[in-house]
Amino acid sequence: MQVEYPPAISLFLPEQTMITDSYGRTMNYLRLAVTDRCNLRCAYCMPEEGLDWIPRKELMTYEEMWRICSLFVKMGVEKIRITGGEPFVRKNLLSFLKDISGVSGLRELTLTTNGLLTAPAVPELKKIGIRTVNLSLDTLDKDRFIRITHRNGLDKVLATLDGLLQHDIAVKINTVVMEGRNIADIIPLVQLTKTLPVSVRFIEEMPFNGGSHQVCLNWDHKHIREHIQGYFPGMLRTVDLPNATACNYNIPGHKGDVGIIAAYTRSFCGTCNRIRITPTGVLRTCLYDAGKLNLKDAMRNGNTDAELQNMITDIILGKPKDGWEAQNMLVKQHRERESMATIGG
Numbered sequence: 055m056q057v058e059y060p061p062a063i064s065l066f067l068p069e070q071t072m073i074t075d076s077y078g079r080t081m082n083y084l085r086l087a088v089t090d091r092c093n094l095r096c097a098y099c100m101p102e103e104g105l106d107w108i109p110r111k112e113l114m115t116y117e118e119m120w121r122i123c124s125l126f127v128k129m130g131v132e133k134i135r136i137t138g139g140e141p142f143v144r145k146n147l148l149s150f151l152k153d154i155s156g157v158s159g160l161r162e163l164t165l166t167t168n169g170l171l172t173a174p175a176v177p178e179l180k181k182i183g184i185r186t187v188n189l190s191l192d193t194l195d196k197d198r199f200i201r202i203t204h205r206n207g208l209d210k211v212l213a214t215l216d217g218l219l220q221h222d223i224a225v226k227i228n229t230v231v232m233e234g235r236n237i238a239d240i241i242p243l244v245q246l247t248k249t250l251p252v253s254v255r256f257i258e259e260m261p262f263n264g265g266s267h268q269v270c271l272n273w274d275h276k277h278i279r280e281h282i283q284g285y286f287p288g289m290l291r292t293v294d295l296p297n298a299t300a301c302n303y304n305i306p307g308h309k310g311d312v313g314i315i316a317a318y319t320r321s322f323c324g325t326c327n328r329i330r331i332t333p334t335g336v337l338r339t340c341l342y343d344a345g346k347l348n349l350k351d352a353m354r355n356g357n358t359d360a361e362l363q364n365m366i367t368d369i370i371l372g373k374p375k376d377g378w379e380a381q382n383m384l385v386k387q388h389r390e391r392e393s394m395a396t397i398g399g
């Protein structure tokens with residue numbers, strides 16, 4: 055695909071400014087959801103019958119997404135994660151990734167995928183310069199995979215895992231822990247770290263499943279940690295990177311490591327450096343907020359980059375202190391529960 059991109063950056067923008075919120079947190083990590091569509095129906099993300107998919111004309115075009123990414127990089131974003139929905143169900147994703155990787159000033163481009171369509175793309179991801187991929191994998195058992203995702207696809211996900219490791223692309227496995235669904239998988243997934251240099255991250259289930267069920271948080275981060283420590287008493291806490299969402303652990307002798315993400319408990323908001331753009335272009339300063347600025351509409355209404363930059367700066371100044379404050383604002387607006395696929399996980 056050959057795309058002619060409009061000039062993205064106004065000549066009047068200051069070089070590499072930093073976007074900081076009113077709590078002094080610098081936003082240097084952008085997560086961009088390129089679609090809400092998906093080839094799985096993970097129980098924690100959406101109902102089995104899927105979602106009311108966003109009409110195509112309401113999705114941002116690649117040109118619009120490129121312009122937004124360029125603008126954010128000029129404003130200090132160093133890392134961009136491409137997510138969704140499933141990014142690989144959007145046509146021409148690889149060309150888009152290649153174009154984004156060329157944005158001057160961007161230090162890291164990465165993506166989150168369910169791995170179903172990813173294996174054949176791995177050599178190209180390597181060429182594009184992608185160094186880390188987050189791969190969703192909630193179980194190593196074929197039947198449980200079908201029960202959780204409502205599709206058959208474990209073999210393809212495992213082929214993706216293999217391909218990524220063979221191409222020396224670091225893998226973080228994302229596992230959402232769900233009562234009654236994949237508790238039996240926690241230890242086998244930890245055991246993967248014995249022989250594979252992967253980081254297996256167990257995530258508390260969040261209430262973003264498109265209204266498919268009531269979330270039960272029996273398995274919060276403490277419960278998950280105690281469960282793993284019961285099997286691996288020697289598990290050691292390791293140093294977390296700044297802005298990390300996971301508390302990381304290593305089991306002596308294991309090649310990989312284990313992370314636990316308190317996504318529902320929200321204990322990491324104080325160092326949050328993340329902003330999200332939904333597939334329709336809504337800027338969300340927190341997973342748990344509603345988003346007040348639609349950048350796609352702002353672009354389609356003819357705003358210049360300098361005008362967009364001012365709008366973005368204002369919204370980021372209003373970033374809530376933490377996910378609890380954001381959620382309280384949501385309740386006031388009587389919003390229905392969403393799916394992670396329309397937010398961009």
Ligand code: SAM
Pocket residue numbers: 092098099137138139140141166167168169188189190228229230257258259260261262263317394395398399
């Ligand atoms: N389709 C891709 C995938 O599954 O990797 C990317 C999008 S998915 C929404 C991004 C991440 O969000 C996945 O790792 C998924 O496990 C996680 N996720 C989705 N719904 C969640 C929920 N309700 N609670 C916690 N994590 C969730």
Ligand code: SF4
Pocket residue numbers: 092093094095096099100138139140168190394395
């Ligand atoms: Fe699809 Fe990812 Fe949601 Fe699963 S978590 S339904 S793979 S978007």
